[in-house]
Amino acid sequence: MxxxxxxxxxxxxxxxxxxxxxxxxxxxxxxxxxxxxxxxxxxxxxxxxxxxxxxxxxxxxxxxxxxxxxxxxxxxxxxxxxxxxxxxxxxxxxxxxxxxxxxxxxxxxxxxxQQAANPELPVAPQPMSLRRVTWEHLQRVLGENDGNISATARALNMHRRTLQRMLAKKPVKS
Incomplete structure (x- = not known):
């Protein structure tokens, strides 16, 4: 091995x-x-x-x-x-x-x-939804800013309260 x-x-x-x-x-x-x-x-x-x-x-x-x-x-x-x-x-x-x-x-x-291209590989059954991609992006930027909501809002060029409302929602499943 x-x-x-x-x-x-x-x-x-x-x-x-x-x-x-x-x-x-x-x-x-x-x-x-x-x-x-x-x-x-x-x-x-x-x-x-x-x-x-x-x-x-x-x-x-x-x-x-x-x-x-x-x-x-x-x-x-x-x-x-x-x-x-x-x-x-x-x-x-x-x-x-x-x-x-x-x-x-x-x-x-x-x-x-599998290091060479393989056109026979199946395509992923369903890509992540736009809502899930948004949630993942918000979490990544929040993590990069050590959980600081204000710094994250500035980095995303959005209002802090809007970000807080988005983060208060439960994570999207897929």
Whole structure:
């Protein structure tokens, strides 16, 4: 089996995923930030799973350094904030695949195996609704501003009270 470097700032998620990969016979090393990731990249892992959002920093900034440190490694970007723009950018920077969370272990392993385009892959059954995409975006920007409603409203160029009303609603299912 192969050696994995898992780069994610969410410790709980990283531990669960590392345990699942280890059960399938893979050696997994975890890094929580860019410095740890580059240090562990010296081991030249065969596969690197990179979170797009690393404690407010972008995994896209780390991708070229990982590509330079481990040119033979396959890199898959995994994110809870998927967008076409970041998918295109990640691929241009050297990622072999781009997955949206939640992604199961089987899906992650399949992403590493399937590095060339495959027109036979089925299209996702139903994309996220516009309301869900809006909710996810609001949560991402709120997280980037450490939960500060006023700063988030300024970043989104909207009135603070409007944002508060939107956040008071329950999250949209899909």
């Amino acid at each position: 192969s050696d994995f470097l898992l780069i994610d700032d969410d410790e709980a998620f990283a531990m669960v995923l590392a345990r699942s990969l280890a059960r399938r016979g893979h050696a997994v090393h975890c890094a929580r930030n860019a410095d740890e990731a580059l240090e562990m990249a010296a081991r030249r892992p065969a596969r690197i799973l990179l979170d797009l959002n690393l404690a407010g920093d972008s995994g896209l900034r780390l991708l070229p350094a990982l590509r330079a440190a481990c040119p033979a490694s396959a890199i898959v970007v995994l994110t809870g904030y998927a967008s076409i723009a970041t998918a295109v950018e990640a691929t241009k920077l050297g990622a072999v695949q781009y997955l949206a969370k939640p992604a199961g272990v089987a899906e992650i392993l399949a992403a590493f195996e």
